[in-house]
Amino acid sequence: MRAPCSSPLPSSVPRQRRPRPPSARSPQRSQAPAPASRSPVLGPGAVDLAVEADAIAPVRIAVANALEGLPVDACVQHWNGRRKRLLIADMDSTIIGCECIDELADFAGVKDRVSQITERAMRGELDFEQALRERVAMLKDLSVDVLQRCYDERVRLNPGARTLVRTMTANGAGAFLVSGGFTFFTSRVAQAAGFQANRANTLIEAGGLLTGEVGSPILGREAKLAALREETAAAGFTPADALAVGDGANDLAMINAAGLGVAYRAKPIVAAEADAKVDYADLTALLYFQGYTAADFVTD
Template sequence: SAIDHCVQPWNGRRKRLLVADMDSTIISCECLDELADFAGVKAQVSAITERAMRGELEFEGALRERVAMLKGLPVTDLQLAYDQRVRLNPGARTFVRTMAASGARCLLVSGGFTFFTSRVAVAAGFHEDRANTLGEADGALTGTVGEPILGREAKLAALAGEARALGLDLAQTLAIGDGANDLAMIEAAGLGVAYRAKPIVAAQADAKVDHADLTALLYFQGYAQADFVTD
């Protein structure tokens, strides 16, 4: 059967900072695509999402284009989408909470939206979340996204800035994601991990998780199963 492996130095395996992407990494879906389903434009939006994650489109422009298609969507549909569609990926909660319990700072950084990251961060056990904001007025989405947009460069800046604030070398950090906008932080981190990732990302990452659940990232860092926080 297929396995995931990661070859790295024995010393310094346990990372002190985790920066994780949300959509298709910590959770199983793309929240924007699910909102588009509620708005009746999922096929169009999903096609753009796929191209953006593959690195074929500039992220910021692709995000503005997709959000514009959500104009008029009732704000109440965001909670429906969260309740009905958003699920943590297998091992996500154990992965994050075990790292946090051992003293690592855990940050959820998404090119998605704060409505979802704030809830997923609590569910998985992150210390903080950062994402984009959706414009709304009179109980409906306006089709706009707050500027500046959190994309590839902002994810890298979050990793570097948080490491600096904690007095950590980048070698002591772990970044994980699946799309092109995760590439810069994955390349910069001490352990950069591609999770079920697009080819452009998988080719550049230090390690790939294509088969196992997210607890593989704990094994990569030398945690034993007895160390896992599973309650």
């Protein structure tokens, strides 16, 4: 088995390996070139290391041990199928740098209380649906005008987010944003980053004020998994062809089900179960993990 170990931060450059036979897979499934067909350097501070092994798990353990304490992100995976056909991403603290509900709570004067609940929910210590309803209730009577102000003043794409989405979609992949947050924000973030569709929860309003309620059903852990399965089935392939990325406990089901599940600046419970984690690089690391080079990146 040939397994690439892609590192989006400085590492040594391996020697070239012998060419591998051309892939017999369908041309619809885009594959990264074999190591010998190009330089192992993917971009500034990013390399491919080709390893021959009988199984992935021992290589992942060896790489993790070798890199312990170093500011390097690595992804060990099978060579074939590494370039994914679907990106499904969490929004808060993944594609954007904040938790929107915490920022709304700041405008309502209850950020300390809400953010504590958010942190515990993302660590998997609280039931997500119950925690969401409790936090939204604290936003009761907040003017809906604050939503746009919050978006304008607080919401920013994380570094590499737009490049990640645009590069994958330019190469034929689908890109979907799923969030336990709110459609007001996902619709705008999806447009800003280039996602093709988005799913999230709906804040209920009346008379220009938030009612403190959220629409049902709640989009949480299982709904994110359902979104992954539905979107891949609709496109005619399987979750193995997808890349899922997130940071909180409600992202775990989709991360575990995807062909490549990535924990981005994630809570410990997520980092422990993901195929790979990104703690140091920006979101373009997910492109390097798939074998894209910096020259392949689609940027503004």
